Structures are given as C-alpha cells and as structure tokens.
Amino acid sequence: METVFLCEDSMEGIFTGVYDGWASKKGHANIKLELKQCNTFRLFAEYINVKTDAQKARKVSDTVKNKMGEEALIHIMRAALAVDDEKADAIYRTIVVGLALKYKGKVMDCLSNPGVLKVFKLSRTVFYEADHMKGFIRFKELQNGVYFAKIAPKSHLLPIISPHFADRLPNENWMIYDENRGLFSIHAKQKEWVLVEDEQINIDTINKISENEERIQELWKCFFHTVSIKERENYNLQRKNLPIRFRENVLEFNN
Amino acid sequence: MNLIETKSQNIFNCQTETKNKMPLMEKLAVLSDAAKYDVACTSSGVERKGDGKGIGNCVSSGICHSFSADGRCISLLKILFTNECIYDCKYCLNRVSNDVKRASFTPDEVCELTMNFYKRNYIEGLFLSSGILKSPDYTMELIYETIFKLRTVHHFQGYIHVKAIPGAEKTLVAKTGFLADRMSVNLELPTAEGLKQLAPNKNRKTILKPMRLIQNGITSNKDELTVYKSAPRFVPAGQSTQMIIGATPENDFQIMTVAQSLYQNFDLKRVFYSAFVPVTEDKNLPSLPGGPPLLREHRLYQADWLLRFYKFKAEELLSEETPNFNVLFDPKCNWALKNLDVFPVEINKASYDILLRVPGIGYQSARRIMKARKFAKLNFEDLKKIGVVLKRALYFITCNGKMMYATKIEEDYITRNLLEAMDKKSYGIGDITYKQISLFDTQIQGGCSSGNSLFM
Numbered sequence: 060m061e062t063v064f065l066c067e068d069s070m071e072g073i074f075t076g077v078y079d080g081w082a083s084k085k086g087h088a089n090i091k092l093e094l095k096q097c098n099t100f101r102l103f104a105e106y107i108n109v110k111t112d113a114q115k116a117r118k119v120s121d122t123v124k125n126k127m128g129e130e131a132l133i134h135i136m137r138a139a140l141a142v143d144d145e146k147a148d149a150i151y152r153t154i155v156v157g158l159a160l161k162y163k164g165k166v167m168d169c170l171s172n173p174g175v176l177k178v179f180k181l182s183r184t185v186f187y188e189a190d191h192m193k194g195f196i197r198f199k200e201l202q203n204g205v206y207f208a209k210i211a212p213k214s215h216l217l218p219i220i221s222p223h224f225a226d227r228l229p230n231e232n233w234m235i236y237d238e239n240r241g242l243f244s245i246h247a248k249q250k251e252w253v254l255v256e257d258e259q260i261n262i263d264t265i266n267k268i269s270e271n272e273e274r275i276q277e278l279w280k281c282f283f284h285t286v287s288i289k290e291r292e293n294y295n296l297q298r299k300n301l302p303i304r305f306r307e308n309v310l311e312f313n314n
Numbered sequence: 315m316n317l318i319e320t321k322s323q324n325i326f327n328c329q330t331e332t333k334n335k336m337p338l339m340e341k342l343a344v345l346s347d348a349a350k351y352d353v354a355c356t357s358s359g360v361e362r363k364g365d366g367k368g369i370g371n372c373v374s375s376g377i378c379h380s381f382s383a384d385g386r387c388i389s390l391l392k393i394l395f396t397n398e399c400i401y402d403c404k405y406c407l408n409r410v411s412n413d414v415k416r417a418s419f420t421p422d423e424v425c426e427l428t429m430n431f432y433k434r435n436y437i438e439g440l441f442l443s444s445g446i447l448k449s450p451d452y453t454m455e456l457i458y459e460t461i462f463k464l465r466t467v468h469h470f471q472g473y474i475h476v477k478a479i480p481g482a483e484k485t486l487v488a489k490t491g492f493l494a495d496r497m498s499v500n501l502e503l504p505t506a507e508g509l510k511q512l513a514p515n516k517n518r519k520t521i522l523k524p525m526r527l528i529q530n531g532i533t534s535n536k537d538e539l540t541v542y543k544s545a546p547r548f549v550p551a552g553q554s555t556q557m558i559i560g561a562t563p564e565n566d567f568q569i570m571t572v573a574q575s576l577y578q579n580f581d582l583k584r585v586f587y588s589a590f591v592p593v594t595e596d597k598n599l600p601s602l603p604g605g606p607p608l609l610r611e612h613r614l615y616q617a618d619w620l621l622r623f624y625k626f627k628a629e630e631l632l633s634e635e636t637p638n639f640n641v642l643f644d645p646k647c648n649w650a651l652k653n654l655d656v657f658p659v660e661i662n663k664a665s666y667d668i669l670l671r672v673p674g675i676g677y678q679s680a681r682r683i684m685k686a687r688k689f690a691k692l693n694f695e696d697l698k699k700i701g702v703v704l705k706r707a708l709y710f711i712t713c714n715g716k717m718m719y720a721t722k723i724e725e726d727y728i729t730r731n732l733l734e735a736m737d738k739k740s741y742g743i744g745d746i747t748y749k750q751i752s753l754f755d756t757q758i759q760g761g762c763s764s765g766n767s768l769f770m
C-alpha cells in the first residue's frame with residue numbers, strides 16, 4: 060500500500076518529510092510526499108502527518124550538500140519555494156536519484172527523470188521571478204527613516220531576495236512585505252535580516268513618508284519618461300520584458 | 315518647481331553658480347533626454363559583494379530595474395553631466411550649432427540623484443556621459459570629481475559606467491579608471507570616412523587612443539592583481555563602445571569587421587549598435603522614412619552574439635558579395651543554409667563547436683547536450699526537454715543516425731519549411747510587421763538579392 064507523507068509547505072516541512080519518508084524504510088516506490096493543504100484523500104493509502112523538525116531538515120540539507128553538491132541543493136531549495144502541488148514529491152525523487160549516482164554534482168543533468176525535471180523547472184521559475192523582483196522592488200523612505208517595500212510574488216521569494224538587499228543596504232533599516240503571504244523580512248542597520256510573520260502591519264506608519272520622498276519619486280518618474288526614445292516606442296516589448304503582473308508595486312507604473 | 319529648488323538647496327547645499335539656478339528636475343529632464351541615445355545601459359560584468367560598511371554591490375549578470383516605453387532595459391541612471399558642447403557632430407542634438415536648452419549638473423547633484431535612486435532600488439548605478447564643456451580635460455576632471463565623491467564621500471559601491479573623453483589627459487583617464495566599473499569611448503561611426511563626414515572635430519586616432527589606454531590599464535592591472543590581491547581594480551567590468559548604424563553608408567560586413575577587430579585588438583567587452591534616430595536635420599544625414607533601422611540593429615546584435623559566444627568569424631557570416639544580413643533569417647540560420655554540406659550532424663557525437671552552429675541550439679542547450687549524452691544516448695524527446703528548438707533544428711541534426719522526419723537537405727526546401735514554421739513574431743524584434751520589413755528591405759537591403767527572392 061502507498062504511504063503518503065503530508066508535509067507543511069515550507070522548506071523545513073518538505074525536508075522533514077524527506078527525512079521521515081526515508082527513515083520509514085518502506086521502499087521509495089511505495090512512498091509519496093504531499094503538501095498538507097493540497098492533498099486529496101485516496102482510499103487505499105496510508106497517511107502520515109509529518110511534524111516539521113528543524114534538526115531533521117538540517118540533516119537532509121547537509122546530506123544533499125555533501126553528497127550531491129551545492130548546486131543541487133540550491134535547485135532543490137528554490138523548488139521548495141515554488142508554488143506547486145507536487146513539488147514535495149519531486150524533491151524526494153530528485154534526492155533519491157542524486158544519492159544513487161556515482162558522481163557528485165551531476166543530478167541536475169538527469170533531466171530524463173520526471174522528478175529531476177520538475178525540480179529543474181520549478182527552480183528556474185523561482186529563479187526568474189526572484190531575478191525580476193530584485194530589479195522591480197521599490198523602496199520608499201518612511202518618516203521614521205525605514206525603507207519600506209511591498210511585493211506580491213507568486214513564489215515565496217523573501218528568503219532569496221532578502222540576502223541580496225542585506226548585502227546591498229547594510230546601513231539602512233529596511234523592510235519588505237510580501238502581501239500574498241503576510242510575511243515580512245526586516246533588516247535593522249548593521250544587523251542580520253529576519254523573517255517575521257504578519258505582526259499587524261501599521262498602515263499609518265507605512266503611509267507616512269519622509270519629507271524628501273515625494274520629491275525623489277517625482278525625479279525618478281521624470282527620468283523614467285524622458286529616457287524612452289519616441290521613435291522606438293514599443294509597448295509590446297515593454298510588456299514582454301516587464302509583465303503587467305509585476306507592475307502593481309512598481310512606482311513609475313502607478314500614478 | 316520653486317519649492318523643489320529651495321528644498322534641494324537647503325538640504326544638499328549645492329555649490330550653485332548663478333548659471334546653475336535651474337531646478338534639479340529640469341536639469342534631469344534635459345540631461346537624461348540628451349543621454350538616451352547612448353545604448354549601453356547594462357550593469358553587467360562585475361561581481362562585487364558589499365563590504366558591510368558602504369552602500370551597494372554588483373551582480374555580474376546585471377539587473378534590469380525597469381523598462382521604458384521603447385521596451386529597453388533601465389538599469390543605470392543614464393545622464394550627461396552637461397549637454398553643453400564645443401564640438402559640432404552633425405548627428406548629435408548637443409552640437410554647438412544646435413539651438414537647444416542647455417544644462418549642467420554639479421557633482422553633488424549627480425551624487426544626490428544616484429544615492430537616492432539607488433537606496434530606493436530604482437537603479438543599479440550610474441552611467442555618466444557628457445558633452446565637451448570648455449575642453450576635454452575640463453570635462454574629464456568634472457566627471458572624475460563626481461565619481462570620486464560618489465566612491466569616497468558617499469561610499470557608493472554600486473555600478474559606475476563613465477565615458478572617457480577623447481583628447482583628455484592620460485593621467486585623468488587613468489585616475490578615473492580606478493573608480494569606475496566600466497569605461498567606454500564611443501567609436502561613433504563605423505569607419506574613419508563616416509567620422510570625417512559627420513563629426514568634423516573628431517578623428518579615428520583621438521578615439522582609439524583612450525581606448526588603447528584603457529586596454530593597457532586593464533592588462534597591467536591584471537598583472538598587478540596576481541601579485542597583490544588587494545591592489546585597486548581598474549575598470550573591472552571592462553571596456554565597451556558603441557557605433558551609430560544607418561547614419562553613414564557602411565554595410566553590415568564593414569560594421570562586423572570593425573566590431574571583430576575591436577574585440578580582437580582592444581579586448582572590448584561589448585560593442586553596442588545604435589540604430590540612428592534622426593534628431594537633427596542636416597544635408598549629410600539620411601532621411602529614414604521607415605523609422606530607425608531597428609531590424610538591422612537587431613541582426614547586428616545577433617551576429618555580435620555569434621562572434622562572442624559561438625566562435626563565428628565575420629567573414630563566415632558575410633562577404634563582399636553578400637555584405638548585408640538576411641532580412642528573413644537570423645545570421646546563424648542564414649549561415650547554416652549556405653553551408654548545408656556540414657549537415658546533418660549527429661547529436662550524440664558532434665563536437666561542442668559544431669553543436670553551437672546548429673540553428674535551434676543555443677549555447678546553453680549545447681552545453682546541456684554535452685553533459686547529458688555522457689549518461690545516455692539522446693533522442694529527440696530528450697532534446698526537447700533540454701530546450702532545443704526542434705522545429706528549427708530538425709533539418710540539421712540526427713539522433714542515433716536518424717533524422718526526426720524524412721527531410722531533404724536542400725536550401726530551397728529547408729528555407730520554405732523554416733519560413734512556414736516561423737510565426738510572424740520571430741521575424742525580428744517583438745512586433746515588427748511585414749510592412750516594416752519590406753520597407754526596410756527596399757530601403758537598406760536593396761542589394762541583398764537572396765533576401766528578396768526568398769520573399770517570393
């Protein structure tokens with residue numbers, strides 16, 4: 060009979076699922092990993108609720124890194140941040156394939172395995188979205204000196220983009236709010252960034268912008284409009300490069 | 315506007331001269347408008363983590379922060395320091411004989427804009443070019459002062475691309491190079507004759523001189539860095555240049571030959587091509603009723619890509635007899651059609667260099683093929699997963715000795731099939747229409763007979 064491990068939709072949740080599935084010794088073919096919220100119960104299957112455990116997750120990520128290489132770990136971690144009902148199982152399959160390979164660091168070449176292919180595709184999707192977001196995020200300076208940005212990404216991007224901004228703006232207090240997930244990443248000057256769950260966002264604070272803010276925004280909009288060459292106008296190309304769904308929080312596209 | 319002016323002066327205490335009373339907003343409008351024809355906007359080529367103290371870092375692939383209405387990437391704050399100019403280049407809005415509104419920034423104003431835009435994640439950094447104010451040295455000095463302030467007063471570690479002003483003193487250019495990530499000198503026009511015709515104050519020699527200077531600076535810096543790891547880096551993202559396409563009568567072959575020799579002899583990182591936009595009237599300038607030659611520019615970029623990443627030579631792509639690119643096919647596809655004796659190639663055996671030459675196989679797919687075929691013999695299904703565009707590649711490849719369908723390896727036959735398989739979009743950039751293509755065709759490529767006959 061098939062055994063389904065139901066994991067929490069988070070990197071730690073999925074990695075714990077991989078650990079428990081493996082430890083159950085039921086044979087990889089008889090195991091399936093599913094996410095808790097998208098599971099549909101089937102009659103002839105046994106269900107096991109996975110309790111997320113940071114230590115188990117840690118062991119899995121260490122093993123992946125040591126045995127399969129850092130690149131594989133990065134792909135798998137990115138895939139875990141994607142929005143996809145079957146990602147947990149694809150990650151499990153990829154790790155099964157990877158640990159059976161003789162050569163370290165080659166698992167992502169085995170694209171003929173459906174699990175690996177899925178992880179590869181999800182990782183690519185998340186990577187592209189994060190890459191876009193690194194460019195399209197807009198901070199505004201609040202009255203209290205905090206630089207604040209709001210995003211609405213499909214994938215869970217905060218763990219990927221926050222390190223980027225922590226490196227870039229180490230001396231600022233900044234905050235990125237993922238409104239789809241109700242999550243914040245918060246960075247205090249000269250400190251590490253942290254992920255915080257919806258604390259009650261204080262609308263008042265967020266709407267109070269600094270004295271200089273509006274002027275800088277106007278300067279930016281002015282630049283944005285003059286830098287385009289009229290004779291080359293091409294709104295289709297613009298839409299292709301900056302899809303509408305990204306524009307909601309991009310200053311120059313909102314008046 | 316008044317409010318803005320007083321505010322900016324209160325807060326940032328610019329050393330304003332009387333002449334500089336123009337509000338910052340207005341200056342920005344003038345000086346970004348004047349800079350927009352420079353096409354180099356990439357922030358790529360250097361990877362630099364923040365040092366934890368200053369502000370900013372660099373990502374080697376570059377980051378686009380927005381896209382303007384013309385669909386181009388906005389990555390850097392692209393501005394001129396001043397649009398005053400003592401020269402009289404005929405294609406340029408800023409030429410001395412043209413009657414336009416003039417403005418000049420102060421170094422502090424440029425810093426203010428850069429820092430405030432950067433902190434809000436509008437930009438990756440600064441692209442600073444300039445008209446020639448008073449003299450090349452005077453202008454270069456101002457540029458240097460600006461980025462010196464950015465780097466040392468504001469501790470800015472983001473991307474900086476500056477122009478080296480031809481004719482400026484050697485040491486000034488060298489000093490600037492230690493602060494900038496990329497430097498460029500514009501070639502302006504592909505040939506010396508073109509330059510003579512349209513830019514009477516410039517000549518090839520004065521342009522190539524600073525280019526050589528920067529190249530030598532980069533080379534000797536590399537030697538230094540192998541000895542002293544902590545030696546300051548000179549123009550780490552390398553040197554680029556740009557030329558204007560379609561203002562003078564050079565053909566594509568001439569342009570590609572120039573580009574190739576720039577890559578070979580000056581170690582340039584990038585050559586940019588800028589479709590000429592007629593912004594001023596002059597009897598020496600062509601009128602372009604079909605708009606700027608965008609498809610041509612696009613083909614040049616494709617061919618440039620082939621030179622840099624696909625190991626092609628300009629002479630393989632074009633010749634004296636066929637000096638211009640095909641309107642219908644990209645340069646690589648066109649090459650394949652003219653060299654059918656090379657094909658079909660066996661996917662499981664062909665060398666990397668040969669795989670690179672197959673239409674429909676990009677360099678990433680080629681790399682993946684090389685890796686994947688170590689584990690298993692690849693079939694067409696695998697190729698699809700890898701990302702090969704089979705509807706183009708299928709005429710040129712075999713998998714395990716078999717072609718995907720029975721096809722003839724014959725130019726006319728493949729051409730017809732490829733054309734049918736192409737949707738209109740892949741003709742060129744985004745949404746160029748048939749009409750634009752045919753216009754372009756008669757206008758620039760009148761001599762390219764193969765392109766025309768394919769149409770019928």
Ligand code: SF4
Nearest residue numbers: 399401403406409445
């Ligand atoms: S030197 Fe020539 S191209 Fe440069 S700003 Fe002056 S007129 Fe324009």
